[in-house]
Amino acid sequence: RFNYNRFGVRQTADKSIPIEIVPYENDEVWSIIDRLTPTFLRMGLRGPLNIQGRFTEQGLKLFEMNPRFTGITGLRALMGFNEVEACVKEWLGIDKGNNQLRFNYNRFGIRQTADKSIPIERNAHVYKLLSQLNKKNIKKHKTLLITGASGYLGKHVLEKISQNKNFEIWIYSRDKSRITSQLSRYTECIFDQDDLLHGRVQLGNVDVLLHMGFMRPQGQESEIAESLTFTHKLFTRAVAHHIPVIINISSQSVYGLKTPPPWTEKTVVSPQSVYAQAKYATELLLATLAEVNRSLRFSSIRLSALAGDAPGSTDTDIISKFARQALSGETITLVGGMQQLERLDVRDAADGIVAMLNTSAENWIPVYNLGSGKTYTLLHLAKKTAAIASNYNGKKTVEINIEDKHVSMNFGMESSLFYNDFSWNPKYCMEDTIDYVVRNIHAQ
Numbered sequence: 148r149f150n151y152n153r154f155g156v157r158q159t160a161d162k163s164i165p166i167e168i169v170p171y172e173n174d175e176v177w178s179i180i181d182r183l184t185p186t187f188l189r190m191g192l193r194g195p196l197n198i199q200g201r202f203t204e205q206g207l208k209l210f211e212m213n214p215r216f217t218g219i220t221g222l223r224a225l226m227g228f229n230e231v232e233a234c235v236k237e238w239l240g241i242d243k244g245n246n247q248l249r250f251n252y253n254r255f256g257i258r259q260t261a262d263k264s265i266p267i268e269r270n271a272h273v274y275k276l277l278s279q280l281n282k283k284n285i286k287k288h289k290t291l292l293i294t295g296a297s298g299y300l301g302k303h304v305l306e307k308i309s310q311n312k313n314f315e316i317w318i319y320s321r322d323k324s325r326i327t328s329q330l331s332r333y334t335e336c337i338f339d340q341d342d343l344l345h346g347r348v349q350l351g352n353v354d355v356l357l358h359m360g361f362m363r364p365q366g367q368e369s370e371i372a373e374s375l376t377f378t379h380k381l382f383t384r385a386v387a388h389h390i391p392v393i394i395n396i397s398s399q400s401v402y403g404l405k406t407p408p409p410w411t412e413k414t415v416v417s418p419q420s421v422y423a424q425a426k427y428a429t430e431l432l433l434a435t436l437a438e439v440n441r442s443l444r445f446s447s448i449r450l451s452a453l454a455g456d457a458p459g460s461t462d463t464d465i466i467s468k469f470a471r472q473a474l475s476g477e478t479i480t481l482v483g484g485m486q487q488l489e490r491l492d493v494r495d496a497a498d499g500i501v502a503m504l505n506t507s508a509e510n511w512i513p514v515y516n517l518g519s520g521k522t523y524t525l526l527h528l529a530k531k532t533a534a535i536a537s538n539y540n541g542k543k544t545v546e547i548n549i550e551d552k553h554v555s556m557n558f559g560m561e562s563s564l565f566y567n568d569f570s571w572n573p574k575y576c577m578e579d580t581i582d583y584v585v586r587n588i589h590a591q
Contacts, residue, residue: 168222168256169273172281176200179207194234219256225264225389227251227351241345251352252277253289254391264389265442266354269509290352291504292317292390294381295359296334297326300396300453303497304359308504309333317353319343319360343384350388355504358382359396361429364422375425379432386436386443392508393433394500395447399489399518399560401427402449408487408522408559412449412514434513444508448500451518451560454580455493466490469529470585473536476543483554484526491519492575492583502571510568516560519573528581535581539589 180198187196197217200209217223220231233246254264255273267274291314295301308314309332316334320326323339331337338348358381362374378395385393402410403417418424430447437443454466465488472479499517523531526549533545566572575583 167273168219168226169276169280170226170250170252170255172252175207179209195230222256222264225351226254226256227349229346229349229351232346236346242347249349249352251290251354252281253354254389263442264351264391266391268507269442288313288315289354290315290317291355291357292319292348292350292353293357293359294319295361295396296320296330298359300450300493300496301359303493304357304500305330305333307497307501311501311505313505314355317348319348321360350384350390353385353388353390355392355394356381356385356390357394357396357500357504358429361396361426362422364398364400364420366422368421371421371425375428378429382429382432382436386440389440389442391442391444393443393445394503395429395433395445396500397430397447397449397514398423398426399449399451399516399558401430402560404556408489408557409561410516410559411561412512412516412564430514437513444511445513446503446508446511447514448503448565449514449516449560450496451489451491451516451562452558453493453496454490455583464490465525466528466532466581466584467588469532470536470581470588473533473543473545474540474585474589476540476545478546478548479529479533480548480550481525481529482550483552484524484529484549486525486554487522487557487559488525488528489518489520489522489559490528490577490580491517491573492580494583495519495573495575498574499565499569499571502569503565506569512564512568515565515568516562517565518560518562519577520560520562520566521577522557522559523577528577531578532581532585535578536585536589539585 192214194214195216197213197215198209199211200207202208216231223229224231228248228250230248233248236246237243253267255267255270255277257263257265267277291308293301293305293316296305296318297320305316305318309316317336317338318326318330318334319338321339323337327337342348358378360374361378362370382393399410400420400423401416401418402414403419403423405417406414416427418427433445433447437445452464454464469479496517526547529547533547536545537543
């Protein structure tokens with residue numbers, strides 16, 4: 148049995164009530180319906196037409212046609228095919244003529260006490276049934292929606308994941324006009340806030356959400372609050388549309404400075420800044436929504452401070468500041484100098500996130516630390532940067548001035564859980580990272 152609203156499903160019913168909905172693509176069905184369509188239009192069809200039929204030994208037999216939305220319309224919307232929204236927008240003249248519908252073949256639907264949309268690969272029986280029903284090639288890759296793709300880390304992630312043919316990439320940005328020329332070669336679609344508000348982002352077709360779009364620690368309190376508000380709206384909509392996998396990029400700052408490092412995922416969090424509190428709030432929000440939708444697989448990545456220069460990056464990181472001073476021959480002044488810092492090469496951070504995306508989410512834990520696993524004193528970083536910069540600045544002498552003052556500010560995370568679960572390790576040492584920073588700044 149099948150329904151037709153320009154996509155088909157195979158239904159398993161219990162007492163005439165559909166309980167299992169599987170995507171179904173069949174050329175014979177469409178060839179017959181396409182012959183009937185001109186007649187429907189001449190008769191004044193406007194809106195949905197729900198057609199039901201069966202395949203018999205004599206071929207396809209249609210037995211019912213109803214000019215209405217089907218009873219499984221809400222469930223199909225969770226599977227990416229939201230015809231109600233498309234019709235309403237057409238009738239109201241919103242994006243008229245451009246309201247295209249598509250179906251997510253990576254999901255199937257079930258009806259118990261409520262509708263659910265579930266990734267196909269989580270049920271071997273349904274996955275086999277999908278392959279048997281759909282003889283033609285259907286979409287095998289997953290749709291990945293990335294926020295923050297134009298940022299410091301985002302550009303590295305986007306470049307690496309775009310080489311992976313397992314994903315169709317969608318990008319969300321606050322200002323798509325600014326980034327379209329830069330990033331269009333990596334992505335199928337670029338959306339902004341207006342698209343989200345007007346229903347152009349078909350969240351039912353998204354298989355993985357990677358959320359990196361958040362104000363950096365140096366932002367104003369109002370900007371950080373705005374990022375938290377956006378995260379709340381994004382996660383709530385994502386869960387309402389049953390996006391099955393969400394990765395949230397959080398920060399090591401949630402640990403605060405009261406507990407001595409190295410911090411593990413079980414270390415009690417103690418956020419001390421507005422930024423850290425906001426990041427921890429995103430973790431709690433995601434965990435709470437996962438309790439509402441038990442099918443959601445998620446993780447928040449507590450990311451170490453990053454180092455490495457990229458187009459559009461700022462000089463807020465200490466290594467970048469040291470590099471600029473050393474290249475110009477300025478004196479580097481340190482207050483204390485014995486503070487322990489951890490820095491993760493931005494290229495390693497991107498590699499780690501891509502490794503996670505390429506791994507099944509079934510066994511993820513709610514929180515992972517992601518850092519280099521190594522710490523260095525501030526003085527060591529200054530000396531190493533000055534030495535490497537001498538290879539680029541004509542051997543200019545760089546003095547390091549130390550103000551004798553005790554500063555208790557030590558950082559460092561234990562990241563072995565991430566390394567083990569994703570069979571991954573950082574490959575860039577600190578010398579590699581500093582050389583990368585110096586070389587790129589020197590080339591500017």
